[in-house]
Amino acid sequence: MTAEWTLLATFWALYLLDNAQPSRSRQIQWLSHLGRSTRARLKTLPWRLTGLFPSTWRLRTAELPFSFSPEGLCNYPVGQTLRPADPRPALQAYRWADIQSLELRDGWIVFNQQKFCPDTGHLTYDQWRTLINALTGAPLATREKILRTQLATLVRPANLRRRTRLLLARTDALTTFATTTTLLAFLGTVYHLAGLSAYVPKPFAAHLADRLPVLVLLVVVFHFTAYTLALFARKKLFRHAPRPKGLGTKLASALLLPPQALKLRSLLGDAYLPPTLPLTAALACSPPAERAVLVRQTLTDLDHPLALSAPPAHPAHAITAWHRENLRSTLTPLLPRYSLDAAQLLAPPTRDTPQSCAYCPRCHDQFSHPAPTHCPHGIALKKLPD
Numbered sequence: 205m206t207a208e209w210t211l212l213a214t215f216w217a218l219y220l221l222d223n224a225q226p227s228r229s230r231q232i233q234w235l236s237h238l239g240r241s242t243r244a245r246l247k248t249l250p251w252r253l254t255g256l257f258p259s260t261w262r263l264r265t266a267e268l269p270f271s272f273s274p275e276g277l278c279n280y281p282v283g284q285t286l287r288p289a290d291p292r293p294a295l296q297a298y299r300w301a302d303i304q305s306l307e308l309r310d311g312w313i314v315f316n317q318q319k320f321c322p323d324t325g326h327l328t329y330d331q332w333r334t335l336i337n338a339l340t341g342a343p344l345a346t347r348e349k350i351l352r353t354q355l356a357t358l359v360r361p362a363n364l365r366r367r368t369r370l371l372l373a374r375t376d377a378l379t380t381f382a383t384t385t386t387l388l389a390f391l392g393t394v395y396h397l398a399g400l401s402a403y404v405p406k407p408f409a410a411h412l413a414d415r416l417p418v419l420v421l422l423v424v425v426f427h428f429t430a431y432t433l434a435l436f437a438r439k440k441l442f443r444h445a446p447r448p449k450g451l452g453t454k455l456a457s458a459l460l461l462p463p464q465a466l467k468l469r470s471l472l473g474d475a476y477l478p479p480t481l482p483l484t485a486a487l488a489c490s491p492p493a494e495r496a497v498l499v500r501q502t503l504t505d506l507d508h509p510l511a512l513s514a515p516p517a518h519p520a521h522a523i524t525a526w527h528r529e530n531l532r533s534t535l536t537p538l539l540p541r542y543s544l545d546a547a548q549l550l551a552p553p554t555r556d557t558p559q560s561c562a563y564c565p566r567c568h569d570q571f572s573h574p575a576p577t578h579c580p581h582g583i584a585l586k587k588l589p590d
């Protein structure tokens with residue numbers, strides 16, 4: 205094995221290892237490989253995919269793992285966009301005033317020393333602290349207002365689209381340099397490993413061998429240019445916001461480990477576009493057909509939620525009902541802007557066979573005669589119109 209072979213194999217192994225890392229939970233991401241517009245597609249993967257090309261950008265999303273109301277909050281999610289819905293945890297509920305301590309520890313939100321729900325990054329520690337302090341002791345009307353604003357902040361597709369557009373504009377030049385570096389490195393690898401020098405005219409092969417130091421120098425210059433442009437992009441993107449922790453270290457590591465520099469846009473994007481709701485990502489970035497399916501699934505989860513296994517007096521019933529109602533009233537006015545109509549999305553499906561007579565209003569599965577009264581998820585079936 206030659207030294208060049210080892211070097212090239214290490215370069216590409218690092219590049220691939222760095223791009224796909226195993227994860228304990230499913231990763232819900234919106235990915236755009238060509239990265240020219242704000243259009244991206246949902247990819248649900250068992251690993252974290254940073255992006256295979258220097259032009260790739262991604263949105264990391266997670267369902268909100270809790271619901272809230274002016275009374276308190278519970279770890280039962282409401283308005284889930286994806287199917288199958290996230291597994292339901294052992295139910296816990298707190299009144300706002302009962303939260304004595306808050307920690308974000310090992311990927312969990314911990315209230316009063318008890319794990320409450322996964323920490324999906326929708327709210328930072330400071331945002332949690334501010335929210336709890338503002339709600340504790342405030343009159344009911346103030347609590348309602350604060351939480352409605354909180355919901356509207358979580359579902360802001362126009363804002364997400366604006367930020368995505370800005371990220372793409374600020375990282376356009378560095379992506380061009382990183383893409384050229386990747387292409388040169390890839391072509392060089394293929395030329396060397398496939399022994400193409402034996403198949404091209406001898407003078408051309410000799411000429412290329414002579415110019416090899418210049419080509420290597422060119423790649424090095426492109427690498428440093430992309431890195432310098434990434435520093436400028438960071439300065440512009442975070443001009444009015446605190447620089448995120450750890451981004452400087454990641455950029456420095458990209459400088460020292462060239463394979464990492466091929467995903468500079470992704471590194472900046474992860475810091476600039478914090479985790480969001482799948483619903484917000486679907487509205488902001490999905491193509492129309494995918495957007496319609498995902499919004500319909502959110503609406504059917506609001507209208508036909510899975511049964512809550514708790515006694516009728518449990519506060520989780522009132523908390524989820526408030527959250528559901530207010531998420532619906534946050535979402536409904538947004539739909540026309542994205543050419544969506546709730547009534548059309550929730551209309552009964554067209555019969556898939558002449559025998560179909562009933563459908564589930566949640567999953568839109570169809571049933572033939574004799575149809576059961578409920579679907580396997582426990583939702584009462586509706587008759588298909590004639």
Ligand SMILES: [Zn+2]
Pocket residue numbers: 564565566567568569579580581583
């Ligand atoms: Zn169903």
